Amino acid sequence: DQQVKQNSPSLSVQEGRISILNCDYTNSMFDYFLWYKKYPAEGPTFLISISSIKDKNEDGRFTVFLNKSAKHLSLHIVPSQPGDSAVYFCAASARGGTSYGKLTFGQGTILTVHP
């Protein structure tokens, strides 16, 4: 049961353009969402997060949007740079219960930014 889904395995974007990475979730108990970036041979690196009480969080070139009614979040990167080329993972966490402290990850989307 894939509770967090990233339906696009890959995305190719021109340098300077916007990259939009999407993520859907099914568990309505999730109320904290994160994006991680991963380069080859390295562990995931935290990028940006959003709590369910917000619908937008911005950090420099990175903005995460949350649509709770649609159970959908997206990561916008503007402008995209070749150094952004990596695998991006969406992750979700729920308050309380046995899920407390546990991150549920999506399958990842490979972003390639062409010069």
Place this chain on the structure above:
Amino acid sequence: DSGVTQTPKHLITATGQRVTLRCSPRSGDLSVYWYQQSLDQGLQFLIQYYNGEERAKGNILERFSAQQFPDLHSELNLSSLELGDSALYFCASSVGNSGLTDTQYFGPGTRLTVL
């Protein structure tokens, strides 16, 4: 560099064997998390320890066990290894027990190959 260290980086062993993976959290972090990333699956949460105590459990096999020591480093023990256990094993750490808003910082991972 996230500040989380994992040893060894690579491990090659045979089916039926037992291995131990080691993780040192960032200075000051009390929580340690273990994740498994197989080729055909995303990052799967295995288990979390907080200040020496087991805090949350994911889909961890009975053949796997973990512990967190008084100096806060953690070990993941994998026994009766099968071919399907071949994967990247990541350790992450965070400051407190609030997995909800605590950012988890990941180590570089241990690549386990079972032949």
